[in-house]
Amino acid sequence: MSVGRKDAAARPLLGILGICATALALSACTPLVEDRGWRPDDEAIAAIRPGVDNKESVARLLGSPSTVANFDDQHWYYVAATTETEAFKRDRVTDQQVWVINFDDGGTVTEVGHLGNDAGKVVAMNPDATATRGNELTIWQQLFGNLGRFNSPVGSGKGAPIPGGGTGPVPGGS
Numbered sequence: 001m002s003v004g005r006k007d008a009a010a011r012p013l014l015g016i017l018g019i020c021a022t023a024l025a026l027s028a029c030t031p032l033v034e035d036r037g038w039r040p041d042d043e044a045i046a047a048i049r050p051g052v053d054n055k056e057s058v059a060r061l062l063g064s065p066s067t068v069a070n071f072d073d074q075h076w077y078y079v080a081a082t083t084e085t086e087a088f089k090r091d092r093v094t095d096q097q098v099w100v101i102n103f104d105d106g107g108t109v110t111e112v113g114h115l116g117n118d119a120g121k122v123v124a125m126n127p128d129a130t131a132t133r134g135n136e137l138t139i140w141q142q143l144f145g146n147l148g149r150f151n152s153p154v155g156s157g158k159g160a161p162i163p164g165g166g167t168g169p170v171p172g173g174s
Contacts, residue, residue: 029087033094037066037080040099045112048101053109058101065101076101096120 040062047061055076062078069075082095100113137145 031084031086034083034085035080036083038063038078039080039097040078045099045114048109048112050109050111055103055107058109062099062101074103074105076103 044061048058053061058076065076066079067077069077078099078101080097081093083091084094085091096117098115098119100111100115101109102111102113104110
């Protein structure tokens with residue numbers, strides 16, 4: 001009779017464990033949403049006046065840019081993205097916004113632009129490799145290639161320490 005009572009007491013516990021396992025499995029499938037970068041508010045962007053504002057006033061309004069143009073500092077970019085990550089999958093960009101602030105040579109704003117998701121382009125990676133000079137070494141050549149090679153002291157008995165624990169003459173000494 002005691003076996004039946006134990007089974008009856010274990011049923012609710014199994015039901016609770018089943019509900020917890022199901023909830024845990026479903027929560028693993030929920031995407032993790034992450035905002036990256038800084039999104040300036042619309043009022044701050046609207047407050048930038050071409051021909052009036054300069055780099056200092058833009059930096060006060062928006063902070064330092066996410067990145068600056070490669071070859072000059074006349075183009076500032078503020079980049080923000082929202083990504084979703086599901087279990088065992090790569091990040092997926094769901095929204096990306098780029099605000100571009102262009103300056104003239106004197107540092108005065110000439111244009112304020114905005115690029116959304118539709119402006120992005122997928123760039124295919126080039127599968128070709130750049131040829132480099134040198135030898136292609138196997139793992140064994142890399143591991144054992146320097147066995148027996150030692151640097152000898154340079155000059156007339158002066159130079160680097162001798163492998164094996166001894167020391168050679170001190171450079172500049174007699």
